[in-house]
Amino acid sequence: MDVCLSSAQQPACLGEAAGRLEAAEEGTVQDDGTGGSSGDSKEMEPCLHNLQKFVPTDYASYTQEHYCFAGKKIIIQESIESYGAVVWPGATALCQYLEEHAQELNLQDAKILEIGAGPGLVSIVASILGAQVTATDLPDVLGNLQYNLLKNTLKRTAHLPEVRELVWGEDLEHNFPKCTSYYDYILASDVVYHHYFLDKLLSTMVYLAQPGTVLLWANKFRFSTDYEFLDKFKQVFEATLLAEYPESSVKIFKGILKWD
Ligand SMILES: C[S@@+](CC[C@H](N)C(=O)[O-])C[C@H]1O[C@@H](n2cnc3c(N)ncnc32)[C@H](O)[C@@H]1O
Known part of the structure; x- marks a missing residue:
């Protein structure tokens, strides 16, 4: 298993990830995991998929x-x-x-x-x-x-x-x-x-x-x-x-x- 983001993916993906991190901390993440974004959900999928692995489940x-x-x-x-x-x-x-x-x-x-x-x-x-x-x-x-x-x-x-x-x-x-x-x-x-x-x-x-x-x-x-x-x-x-x-x-x- 390799959860790294390739360098080609990094800036955009990490940007999305950071947004989600901030949203999670502010308590604004929606149940569907989109953080309420109205952006193209297909484009965001790989980022969110990776991010789900980043965030510990048992705070x-x-x-x-x-x-x-x-x-x-x-x-x-x-x-x-x-x-x-x-x-x-x-x-x-x-x-x-x-x-x-x-x-x-x-x-x-x-x-x-x-x-x-x-x-x-x-x-x-x-x-x-x-x-x-x-x-x-x-x-x-x-x-x-x-x-x-x-x-x-x-x-x-x-x-x-x-x-x-x-x-x-x-x-x-x-x-x-x-x-x-x-x-x-x-x-x-x-x-x-x-x-x-x-x-x-x-x-x-x-x-x-x-x-x-x-x-x-x-x-x-x-x-x-x-x-x-x-x-x-x-x-x-x-x-x-x-x-x-x-x-x-x-x-x-x-x-x-x-x-x-
Ligand atoms: C004592 S912790 C030190 C963590 C960190 N380097 C620090 O000093 O704070 C040892 C680290 O080695 C990793 N580790 C232990 N056995 C390993 C293995 N067989 N292959 C890769 N990493 C291993 C552990 O998961 C852990 O993160």
Whole structure:
């Protein structure tokens, strides 16, 4: 499943989507889902179809959390019901790093892919800083991710971020062929914790890294398995510790794939 809007669809579709978001918040959405628009309903169909996936159905389980990065207020819809619907400490540390080093990293127009984007804070900040962002995650969190990206980047960014499914180690050649999927940066925050997909995660990082790609990985180090992953990471990536936040135990590493 791929719920991203193609770049050809984006501006119009996201415009419609934003209208519906605003209408939903103002309580003016009609039961037929049209938001009361008298426009050509056939033309709007694909947009509304996509948008239905963006809007969470159970509002009661969600909270709105406020962040401030790159001079903008960012509101993230979070839910404690899923690891992927909460902002983790690695994400706030990586956002801080991106905003402090935006020029040095040359983020303007940079092509960025985030893996395990969760509720989307890092992708939103990278977009606000001028990058062309593709935010990826498991299918079940893509709706909330899309909602947050849309709400925080529409009319605020030069490039609207895309949302795509990327399951670590699955169908990468098919969904992200190397010839069309070059990224200047791969971003990852708090993707290493107690789960069974650490080998697939590492092979995904390796697959996505092409010559010139820089991987920025922020992680809260909690378990011995986190350090074991770091050892494996260092075997395949030239790793540099960029920043350390002792109060949260987050470290940020830069990784450049070893080609020898
Ligand atoms: C701890 S959360 C971190 C979310 C976000 N990066 C942050 O720091 O706030 C881990 C993220 O990895 C995603 N994830 C876990 N296993 C995955 C897999 N096998 N393939 C793709 N994404 C996965 C989860 O859905 C979740 O969004």
